[in-house]
Amino acid sequence: MALLRLALVLAALQPVSALAAGEAARKTALSRTAADDSRAGILRLMDRVIADPSDEQARKELRLATGLAVEKERRAASEERAALLAGAGLDRGRIMAMRASKKKRLDAWNDEFLKACALASGADTVKEAVAAYENLLETFPVYSDNRAYLLASGAKIKGIFYKVIKETYPYLVAGRDTVDERTLAALQFSRVAALQEFGGRPDTTAAERELKKAERLRRLERELVLKHENIKAAMDLYEIKRYADSLKNFDRALSYDRNNEEALFYRALARKKAGLAEDER
Known part of the structure; x- marks a missing residue:
């Protein structure tokens, strides 16, 4: 010029x-x-x-x-400006689609969560509620921005469990204001024992089975903590343009959940940008 x-x-x-x-x-x-x-x-x-x-x-x-x-x-x-604007519009459209997909999946999870809460509110359906809660932990879609939502959901359903246990087996929560996995196991065992007192078939493996379930719930909760830490690390690395490093974390997230919309979206961008960075060098 x-x-x-x-x-x-x-x-x-x-x-x-x-x-x-x-x-x-x-x-x-x-x-x-x-x-x-x-x-x-x-x-x-x-x-x-x-x-x-x-x-x-x-x-x-x-x-x-x-x-x-x-x-x-x-x-x-x-023409260059038009191409940039078109690209920005396309990227925005993809981001909006990814966010919509995340919301749809999380809404579906929340529907199941509400059903589990309804089951947890009745003493006769606690067993089904615990099984539903276990399934919810297994299927929770882990994104970089929903850790607080998971914690709030866990606190909510455990609060419902606590209320039911306090009303039916108060000695299990004596001096406490919340429940943990072992409390849920004790509740299940207490219900089995109560049924046996009324002529039910003896179940000598009930205690061991419920303790294993409690340990499984605890393990699932620990794994979710690690999964959230991993996806957050992936996004942090992406934000500071360490694209190649972020790929390892995105790949790990997809090994947990191959349909993770956030990991798929940003992994594709990171791969592209890592390739561009290599070409520029």
Whole structure:
């Protein structure tokens, strides 16, 4: 663009001015290597005008060539802006689609969670509620922004369990204001024992079975903590442009959940940007 401005000035100069500044302008123009035929053509026309400032035909051709080159650059810049805007619009559309997919999946999980809460509120359906809670922990969609939601959900259903246990087996929560996995196991065992007292079939493996279930619930909760830490680390690395490093964490997230929309979306971007970074080096 600087060359074009110089050419326009040179084409407009009067012959006397051109003679005075001709050699300096020529040196300035020739110091820039022509990148294509249009630049080379403009340089040749500038040489003609500098060599003979009275050559009106050369001036006319220089003005025309410069005008065409300016228009070409403007058109290229306009096309580049349009491409960038289109790309930004496409990226925004993909982001919105990814977020919508996340919301749909989390809404479906929440529907099942509400059913589990309803089961947990009745003493006769506690067993089903515990099984439902276990399934919810197994299927929770882990994203970088829903750790607090999971914690709140866990606190809510455990609060319901606590209320039921306090009403039916208060000794299990004596001196406590919440429940844990072992409390749920003790509740299940107490219900089995109560059924046996009323003529139910003896179950000698009940205690061991319920303790194993309690340990499984605890393990699932620990695993969710690690999964959230992993996806958060992936996003943190992506944000600071350590794309290659973030890929390891995104891959790990997909090993837990191959349909994780967030991991799939940002993993694809990280792969692309890591490739661009390598090309630039």
